[in-house]
Amino acid sequence: MQASESDDLTLEAGAEPIDAGDAEPWRMLHPASLLVNLVPRAWAVVRQLWPFLLVALAGETAGGQSVFDLSFIVFFFLIAVANTVVHFATLRYRVAGGRLEIRSGLLSTNRRVVAPRAVQNIELVRNIFHRAAGLVEVRIETASGEEVEGLLSALTVEEGNRLVAALSRARRAAPQTDVSPVLAHNDLNDLVLFGAAGTRVGAALMALGLLTDWAGLLDPKGQQDLGRQFGVLGMALLFLALLGGAWVFGIVSAVIRHHGFTLSLSGDALVAEEGFFTRRRVELPRHKVQLVDWSEPWIRRLFGFGSMTVESASTRAGVGGTERSLAFVPVIRPDDALHLVGQALPGLDVPMDASVWSRADVRARTRALAIGGLQSVMMWVAAAVMGFGWASALLIVGSVLPVVGAWFDWSAQRWAVSERYVVSRRGFFDRQTTVVARDRIQSVQIVQGPILVQMGLAQIVLRVAGSAVLLPMLDADAAVELANLLSFKAGRS
Amino acid sequence: MSDAPMHWQTLPPRARTMFHLASLARFGLFWLPVTAVGTVALASVWAWTYAMALGGLWIAFQLLLALWLPALAWSRWAWLIRERDLMIASGVIFRSVMSIPLSRVQHVDVQQGPLERVFGLARVNIYTASGSGADGVIPGIELADAEALRDRLVRVEGDAGV
Incomplete structure (x- = not known):
């Protein structure tokens, strides 16, 4: 499947140019977009109006209320249908005069022009409907806002490839190559490992909490029966079962989302491709990459891998807040990770060897230990309040962890600055290494809380589009000097 | 600091x-x-x-x-335009010094609420492409200074680094 999908969505080196100036005709979406778009739009209606739907289906069928609710839903569904038809009928696009033009709208018309040099990334998405109809959705994103600036929801695969090739030519990107060197590939074993290494305790606890809440709704006799049937051992087994279920769910969802993951280099662009049901292909021009984030939680390190995120500046509003445009490598071994960082960040001039990077200021260790000690004391107080018992014994034994954790966390912090990049490493158990391109920095902030002021320490926050990167704590004067240096470089580009 | x-x-x-x-x-x-x-x-x-x-x-x-x-x-609010960046210092309990490279400024808002209009003052919000709202805020600045600062900030050309 990997090979055939790659063939379908490969940028064609010899694609016929379509940017023939103003004479270039306007093109429209594929007619099948009506069907392809209708299903997700209808689903969106159902998702937004599910409480009404629930009441309509489960409520009194003889009463007038359900009829009203159903007609309410049908009304919004018809609006979704009308929107889909208008979208198809009015949307036109072309690459003319070296720029992408998209016009749409019936009553309120919009004509958008996107300069190819501003394109942060191009994403090709094929959900199951697209695949059944032989279509592809093209998403063209700039750094300007919280939406996809160029969204062409249904084109033929050939047309999608041709459009992408035309945009690449228009922004004078390096020529695309048919044979793309693969930088990272994750097979089924890798993805199972990735899913298995995810911690699911939170999900299991939440499920347990919901079950407990449900049990609370039962009548007293039902609760007594339930208590007799379960007990402490039963609850522990139930928790383990939930944990196992969440764990298996995590593995399955990782496999489905990242199935056939491949990251390759095509011309000057990093191209990531993945997905079982919805096939997603993201193209990130390397000169637009703003940071690379290498995440190595202890459990993944134990299995000899980490995960890596390559991020450009485009952001859009998502369900859980701002989503960034990125290529995410679920499983990458340390040696491959170092190679990938070098490939993703051209001209990487900082040694990727933590032993030569600078440490956090030694006073930061004192502060971390003091905070850890305070947490330990709070645990002792909690243990004292709880009295003798296994829980308080556990708290007292565990109270050493905050202090030990603070020490290790401090010892793991590193930073380095070169002519073109900044590296920050934080966390011992949840290790995170971030490399930021200095010429992508949007602002530099020095922050000091009251304790840091007293200790003569400061923290630098680097902001790039959609992300913020913390450097380890430094001497306040050194932080000012470093902030000046970083800001100067950013302002010079 | x-x-x-x-x-x-x-x-x-x-x-x-x-x-x-x-x-x-x-x-x-x-x-x-x-x-x-x-x-x-x-x-x-x-x-x-x-x-x-x-x-x-x-x-x-x-x-x-x-x-x-x-x-x-x-007393803690202060700002300074240097050759390549705008510096803003603020904060009582948590102190902050923000440096915004001039070439990164996307747009600048000059706002006046009712109280600010009474006093002839304004608030300047400076936005970059970082996407987290205004990166720099200077409240209580003279209106004329606010407009001069805005004009100075938007005059700088650059690629915005994105």
Whole structure:
């Protein structure tokens, strides 16, 4: 499947140019977009109006209320249908005069022009409907806002490839190559490992909490029966079962989302491709990459891998807040990770060897230990309040962890600055290494809380589009000097 | 934080008065009624004496903050345009010095609320492509200075680094 999908969505080196100036005709979406778009739009209606739907289906069928609710839903569904038809009928696009033009709208018309040099990334998405109809959705994103600036929801695969090739030519990107060197590939074993290494305790606890809440709704006799049937051992087994279920769910969802993951280099662009049901292909021009984030939680390190995120500046509003445009490598071994960082960040001039990077200021260790000690004391107080018992014994034994954790966390912090990049490493158990391109920095902030002021320490926050990167704590004067240096470089580009 | 150059611009004295008024308005319109409601609610579970004592202490604390913090905040706000960046210093409890490279500025807003219009002052919001709202904020600046600062910031050309 990997090979055939790659063939379908490969940028064609010899694609016929379509940017023939103003004479270039306007093109429209594929007619099948009506069907392809209708299903997700209808689903969106159902998702937004599910409480009404629930009441309509489960409520009194003889009463007038359900009829009203159903007609309410049908009304919004018809609006979704009308929107889909208008979208198809009015949307036109072309690459003319070296720029992408998209016009749409019936009553309120919009004509958008996107300069190819501003394109942060191009994403090709094929959900199951697209695949059944032989279509592809093209998403063209700039750094300007919280939406996809160029969204062409249904084109033929050939047309999608041709459009992408035309945009690449228009922004004078390096020529695309048919044979793309693969930088990272994750097979089924890798993805199972990735899913298995995810911690699911939170999900299991939440499920347990919901079950407990449900049990609370039962009548007293039902609760007594339930208590007799379960007990402490039963609850522990139930928790383990939930944990196992969440764990298996995590593995399955990782496999489905990242199935056939491949990251390759095509011309000057990093191209990531993945997905079982919805096939997603993201193209990130390397000169637009703003940071690379290498995440190595202890459990993944134990299995000899980490995960890596390559991020450009485009952001859009998502369900859980701002989503960034990125290529995410679920499983990458340390040696491959170092190679990938070098490939993703051209001209990487900082040694990727933590032993030569600078440490956090030694006073930061004192502060971390003091905070850890305070947490330990709070645990002792909690243990004292709880009295003798296994829980308080556990708290007292565990109270050493905050202090030990603070020490290790401090010892793991590193930073380095070169002519073109900044590296920050934080966390011992949840290790995170971030490399930021200095010429992508949007602002530099020095922050000091009251304790840091007293200790003569400061923290630098680097902001790039959609992300913020913390450097380890430094001497306040050194932080000012470093902030000046970083800001100067950013302002010079 | 000791790297303060000689030409930091501070806020005009009128801004301090405005900060005080805004703070007292917040105290009178928010904290006073909220504390009153909270005290009544507490009194339903505690003795009236304890609830009133706690409510009184809380009000005294908020009043102290309303009288003391604005002057301190006013004295900490400062800004400076250098060759390549705009620096903004602020913060009483948590201090911050922000450096925004001029070539990164996407747009600048000059805002005037009712209180600011009364005092002839304005608030300048500076946006970059970082996407987290305004990166730099300077409140209580003279309107003419705000407009001059805005014109200076948007005049700089650059690729915005994105």
